[in-house]
Amino acid sequence: xxxxxxxxxxxxxxxxxxxxxxxxxxxxxxxxxxxxxxxxxxxxxxxxxxxxxxxxxxxxxxxxxxxxxxxxxxxxxxxxxxxxxxxxxxxxxxxxxxxxxxxxxxxxxxxxxxxxxxxxxxxxxxxxxxxxxxxxxxxxxxxxxxxxxxxxxxxxxxxxxxxxxxxxxxxxxxxxxxxxxxxxxxxxxxxxxxxxxxxxxxxxxxxxxxxxxxxxxxxxxxxxxxxxxxxxxxxxxxxxxxxxx
Amino acid sequence: xxxxxxxxxxxxxxxxxxxxxxxxxxxxxxxxxxxxxxxxxxxxxxxxxxxxxxxxxxxxxxxxxxxxxxxxxxxxxxxxxxxxxxxxxxxxxxxxxxxxxxxxxxxxxxxxxxxxxxxxxxxxxxxxxxxxxxxxxxxxxxxxxxxxxxxxxxxxxxxxxxxxxxxxxxxxxxxxxxxxxxxxxxxxxxxxxxxxxxxxxxxxxxxxxxxxxxxxxxxxxxxxxxxxxxxxxxxxxxxxxxxxxxxxxxxxxxxxxxxxxxxxxxxxxx
Numbered sequence: 194x195x196x197x198x199x200x201x202x203x204x205x206x207x208x209x210x211x212x213x214x215x216x217x218x219x220x221x222x223x224x225x226x227x228x229x230x231x232x233x234x235x236x237x238x239x240x241x242x243x244x245x246x247x248x249x250x251x252x253x254x255x256x257x258x259x260x261x262x263x264x265x266x267x268x269x270x271x272x273x274x275x276x277x278x279x280x281x282x283x284x285x286x287x288x289x290x291x292x293x294x295x296x297x298x299x300x301x302x303x304x305x306x307x308x309x310x311x312x313x314x315x316x317x318x319x320x321x322x323x324x325x326x327x328x329x330x331x332x333x334x335x336x337x338x339x340x341x342x343x344x345x346x347x348x349x350x351x352x353x354x355x356x357x358x359x360x361x362x363x364x365x366x367x368x369x370x371x372x373x374x375x376x377x378x379x380x381x382x383x384x385x386x387x388x389x390x391x392x393x394x395x396x397x398x399x400x401x402x403x404x405x406x407x408x409x410x411x412x413x414x415x416x417x418x419x420x421x422x423x424x425x426x427x428x429x430x431x432x433x434x435x436x437x438x
Numbered sequence: 439x440x441x442x443x444x445x446x447x448x449x450x451x452x453x454x455x456x457x458x459x460x461x462x463x464x465x466x467x468x469x470x471x472x473x474x475x476x477x478x479x480x481x482x483x484x485x486x487x488x489x490x491x492x493x494x495x496x497x498x499x500x501x502x503x504x505x506x507x508x509x510x511x512x513x514x515x516x517x518x519x520x521x522x523x524x525x526x527x528x529x530x531x532x533x534x535x536x537x538x539x540x541x542x543x544x545x546x547x548x549x550x551x552x553x554x555x556x557x558x559x560x561x562x563x564x565x566x567x568x569x570x571x572x573x574x575x576x577x578x579x580x581x582x583x584x585x586x587x588x589x590x591x592x593x594x595x596x597x598x599x600x601x602x603x604x605x606x607x608x609x610x611x612x613x614x615x616x617x618x619x620x621x622x623x624x625x626x627x628x629x630x631x632x633x634x635x636x637x638x639x640x641x642x643x644x645x646x647x648x649x650x651x652x653x654x655x656x657x658x659x660x661x662x663x664x665x666x667x668x669x670x671x672x673x674x675x676x677x678x679x680x681x682x683x684x685x686x687x688x689x690x691x692x693x694x695x696x697x698x699x700x701x702x703x704x705x706x707x708x
Contacts, residue, residue: 276471378470378580413468413581414605416612424649425611426604429641 468609483535515543639669
């Protein structure tokens, strides 16, 4: 970009106290920038690494709640403008407290790590998986057609239920998850909060219906049977064909 | 209030408002993005041009679009009336096109769940505005959520807006089916927006009616009637008006779509 304003005073990076920031990055296992120390590029890389660190959950490496909420707001905005279907899944590990109580918190952490990996490997790279609470996760699935929503949720549920989680030498544990989902209202301005509430309501329903299942907010076209659809479009299609040259 | 519907069953036992003052007309759609608010706003202007006093009430609580379509930036909204920060008089605003609007405002997100409180407030507001207007148009949300169905239940007549697109038609069919079965409506109006050619509206209406007759299964003598109220063909003027957030009827009064909206108003006026 063309610089029209007079150059602002340069910051002398070497005069900044970055020790704590660098320690934090080192401790988190983040790679320290290759650039020449205290150059602008180096400082930028440090800031980027700090941003990345503050947007992730330390245990799982997933996106944390703060950055999930930002992503959700962006998605609401995008859906309102583009009218593309987007699904939000809220899920949590069934009877997780019992895992902690019975096997200890180390085992609990291991379960959370394995579940989060399984979820991430099941969804598309474009989908955003976040850890939003202790044993609670959320997935934002942009451009997800309404008719495949339940299949996606089921796939995530299955991938977790098939896990053999090693919580100690030779000690395997199986866990299940419950999922609730809702599609963003298309073409209208909604709010991230409302979208989360709708998905959460379905999660409660999944729990109430016995856990280890996925419940999605019913779609309007689920009221229309295949037979009705067939009849609805049969002669309309015919008409279109006759019209075309 | 004697007209308060049974909170347990808003959809199955709609209040049947006694005809005092305005005719109430809900404009709804199965799917979002079919031009429901566009139709509502322009229809209001067409009715106003015929000497009618018209109020458009943004009943799409929480997800309202009317202010965007009309490029209005209201200071006071339905939300302020609900929270008693403003009187009804203060919140009813003049809109371009010679009609009045009561906008929902973004604070209404908290009202997008149908609690008994929201139900009573909405009903109360409609009762208050009815004596002052000839028409109250309810711009409802899309779909069949409880808020949408409740808002529709408050109106004497319903117009369903649909485009010829398959998903829009499927969702319009579902909406009409719900209105026919749960609200026991015997007559619903259809507006086919963004029609591709002359006569497409009639074709679509006939097809929907056929499927409804087969699957909603009316008892003899109680036939359900879907009536085509309008066919609006998409033209350049519509696109321009939407893009510039202008009222089509005001800025492009001669275009084909404007004529279709005027015809729709004439049909409603009988």
